[in-house]
Amino acid sequence: MKPLQPVSVPSRVALGLGFFVLFVALWSVATFGGYVQRLFLADPLTMVGEGYKLLVEYGFAFDIGMTIWRVLGGFILAVIVALPLGILMGAYKPIEAFFEPFVSFARYLPASAFIPLLILWAGIGETQKLLVIFIGSVFQIILMIAVAVGSIRRDLVDAAYTLGASDQSVVMRVLLPNAAPEIAEILRMVLGWAWTYVIVAELIGSSSGIGHMITDSQALLNTGQIIFGIIVIGLIGLVSDFLFKAVNQRLFPWAAK
Amino acid sequence: MSKLIVDNVGKTFPARLGGQATRALMPTSLSVSDNDFITILGPSGCGKSTLLRMIGGLETPTEGRILLDGETVTGPGADRGFVFQSYTLFPWLTVAQNIAFGLREKGVPEAERLRIAADWAGRIGLKGFENHFPKQLSGGMQQRTAIARALANDPKILLLDEPFGALDNQTRALMQEMLLGIWEREQKTVLFVTHDVEEAIFMASRVVVISARPGRVKADIPVDLPHPRPYTIKTSPEFVALKERLVEEIRAEVMASAA
Secondary structure, eight states, X not given: OOTTOOOOHHHHHHHHHHXXXXXXXXXXXXXXXXXXXXXXXXXXXXXXXXXXXXXXXXOHHHHHHHHHHHHHHHHHHHHHHHXXXXXXXXXXXXXXXXXXXXXXXXXXXXXXXXXXXXXXXXXXXXXXXXXXXXXXXXXXXXXXXXXXXXXXXHHHHHHHHHTTOOHHHIIIIIXXXXXXXXXXXXXXXXXXXXXXXXXXXXXXXXXXXXXXXXXXXXXXXXXHHHHHHHHHHHHHHHHHHHHHHHHHHHHOGGGOO | OEEEEEEEEEEEEOOOTTOOOEEEEEXXXXXXXXXXXXXXXXXXXXXXXXXXXXHTTSSOOSEEEEEETTEEXXXXXXXXXXEOSSOOSOTTSOHXXXXXXXXXXXXXXXXXXXXXXXXXXXXXXXXXXXXXXXXXXXXXXXXXXXXXXXHHTOOSEEEEESTTTTSOHHHXXXXXXXXXXXXXXXXXXXXXXXXXXXXXXXXXXXXXXXXXXXXXXXXXXXXXXXXXXXXXXGGSHHHHHHHHHHHHHHHHHHHHHHO
C-alpha cells in the first residue's frame, strides 16, 4: 500500500461491506460457538427474530418514529437559535467577545447531567426530551459556526470591499457563502451527537422511543432486542449521514474536492 | 488636473510584542494624470504594495493624504478597482457571477449584469467559461477574470498589486499584452505594482522606482515607446536601454537592502 493513494469505488464499497461481514462473522462465532453465554449476548439470528417480533407484534415502528421526531425537533430548535448567533459571533468580534466565554463554558456541561433538572422543570413529557437534545447541540453548533464564519481569507474580504460591498453584503455575500459548506458539515456532525443524547433522555422517565424499549428489554434480559435497537440507531445514523453528504455535494459543487 | 494625488503619504506599522515600529514607507508624493499607465517598481518589501493598498483604502496612511478626483480617500470603494497578487475570485461564484459581483452591489438589474459579464468574459478570452467555477480555471484565467471583475465596475482607476507574480513567464507575457490591449482600447488610469523590470517598462507610460525599505520615490522615468506596443518591442534598442538603466537602479536598492 502506498500512502494517500486513492482507492477505486467498487473496491471501496467491497472493503466497507467487508468489515460488516467480518463483524457479524466474529459475533456468530462467539455466540453460536458457545464462547459467550446467551444471557449476556444474543446470537445474530435471535437478534433478527426479536427484531421482527418487535416490529410486528410490539409496534416498534412507532418508537422509532418517536425517537426520530425528538432528535429532529431538538436539533432543529438548536439550529434555529445557533445559526444566527454563530454567524453574528463569527462576523462581529464584540458579539463574539460577549458570548464566547459563556458558550465555551456551557458546551462542557454534559447534557445528560441536566436530565434530572429538566424532569423537575419540564416533567417527563416531550418538552424535556427536546430540551436535552437542544442543550446538547446548541452550544457546540454556535461555537463551530462562529469559527467557520470567522475563518475566511482576509484578501477575499478586501476584494469584496474594493468592489464596493457594504459591511452587510460582506457578511451576506462573502462570509456566509464561504462558510456554508463547513456549516453543513458541522450540522451533519452534531446531528450524529444528538442521537446519543436522545437515547440517554429516553432511558429515563419515558414511555416510548428506542431508548425506552432498550430499558424495558434490559428488565427482561432480552439482549436480542437491545442489540436490535442499537443496530436500528446505527442504521438511521448511517442513512441520515449519507443523505446529508449527498445534499451537501449537491448544494456546494464548488467546494467538492 | 491630476486624477490621483498622493501627497506626502507615509506608513509606519506599530510595534508588536515589544518590538520596534516598522517604517514601511517614507512620506511619498506622486501625481497621476487621467489615462496614465504607471508602474511602481521596487525590490521586495520596499513598501510599494503598502502604497497601493493605501490608495485602495485597504490600509490607512500614518501621515499625508490621498486625493482621487479631489476627494480624500478614506476607505475602499468601487471607484478604485483592485487586483491582488493572490487569487481572490470568490470560489462559490461562477466566472460570470464573479465579474458581476460589484454590479450587483450597485443594484444593476440581472439582465444587464449578465450582458456586461458576458461581454467582459469575451474581452478577456474566456467566452464559453462563464459558468465555470474558479477552481476549474488556470491561474492565468483566474487573474484575467479578476481584472475583468474590477473593470466591470467601471472604476476611475485600476490598481494592480503584482497580479501576474505567481504565473509562469509565458503566461505572464501574454497577460501583459492583454492588459496593455485593454488599456489602449478603454483608456483607463492604471497603477501597476511590480518587481519585474521588463514588465514595468513594457506596459507603462511612466515607471516610478521605489527605494529599499523604508521606501521612497527614487526615480520617475517616462517611457516614450509608441503604442500599440507589440511584444517584439522588448528587443528594440530603446527598450533595452531603458531596461539597463532600471536594472541598475533596482540593483543598487537590492544591494542596499541586503547589506
